[in-house]
Amino acid sequence: MQLNPVMIHLEAYPDVFHPFLKDTVVFDSSSSKEAQVLYIPKKQGYFLKKATSGNLAREAVMTNWLHEKGVAPEVLMYLSRENDYLLTRKVVGDDCTAAHYLANPKRLIERLAENARWLHNVKWEGCPSQNRTQELIETAQQNFTIGRFDKDFSVNYCNNYSALEAIQLIREKGRLLETTTLVHGDYCLPNILLNDWQFASYIDVDHSGLGDRHIDLFWLLFSLKRNICILQGFYT
Structure with missing residues (x-):
């Protein structure tokens, strides 16, 4: 931060x-x-x-x-x-982009994976957002209709899909996504706080709700590439 x-x-x-x-x-x-x-x-x-x-x-x-x-x-x-x-x-702790966490990427990745597994296995009751998966599918359809598409993001993180290829994949495979798991919805390094390597808090949780755990896994991989791999020189 x-x-x-x-x-x-x-x-x-x-x-x-x-x-x-x-x-x-x-x-x-x-x-x-x-x-x-x-x-x-x-x-x-x-x-x-x-x-x-x-x-x-x-x-x-x-x-x-x-x-x-x-x-x-x-x-x-x-x-x-x-x-x-x-x-x-303020919660006591630092987000995962802090230098002392990025300096030990292996430990950080293991900690984030452990936390994601914990988050996705807890039985959360009474969540105010009951179907985050459907909301995301509807947003994607609306964006396609109005021509909103981030080509650079697709090239760097989504196998270079075109807008048409992306929406076709969603329409064909979207039904396979579940709504049984609480997801952060933006599970990136800046949004997870640790206190001396122990989980402290989530922040920026406006995208959270019941959805499919692969939503968090995607954003975690995205964030690892952006915040660790590029900084470490694995990507140019």
Whole structure:
């Protein structure tokens, strides 16, 4: 996780967040253009995520539910106005892109595989997202209809399928995917926190729900290639 000091204007945030944001240095830890994530190093630490209205509702629900299971941060506040805001308490630990974890890739891969096996074998009850698999299939169909397709991603991570080949594969084989397993949905190195090599928490769980374990396995392999193999020089 990158932490870059950033200047903020309090008036750009609802009053309820001002006690957290004022009289402290704030760091930007954003990892995508879709949301701004601020780290607030007060007391035990907080993260404040900001995105367009409605985009954090699912994450707030799933983070709260998973926190009750002991595997996600505590949600302190979710607020939806002209923008969405999600305030969570920092969990002790570092994500798996930390240098001391990447320096031992074999141990890290083994730890992530063990954790994925554990996650997929627990009998989770009352999950708010009951069919993540179908949601993903519907999203793929909608993207195909409107011509949204990431060719570079396909070349690098999906056997260079064309959009037509990809949607045909989904239509032919999608029925084989299950909905019996709780998946993170974005099981990448930046989204798993370890504390001295022991699992601490999942973060960015807006894609989680009941689905097929191969969803997590795909994103784990993607992340290993992106975060470890490229850095280690196995890919150019």
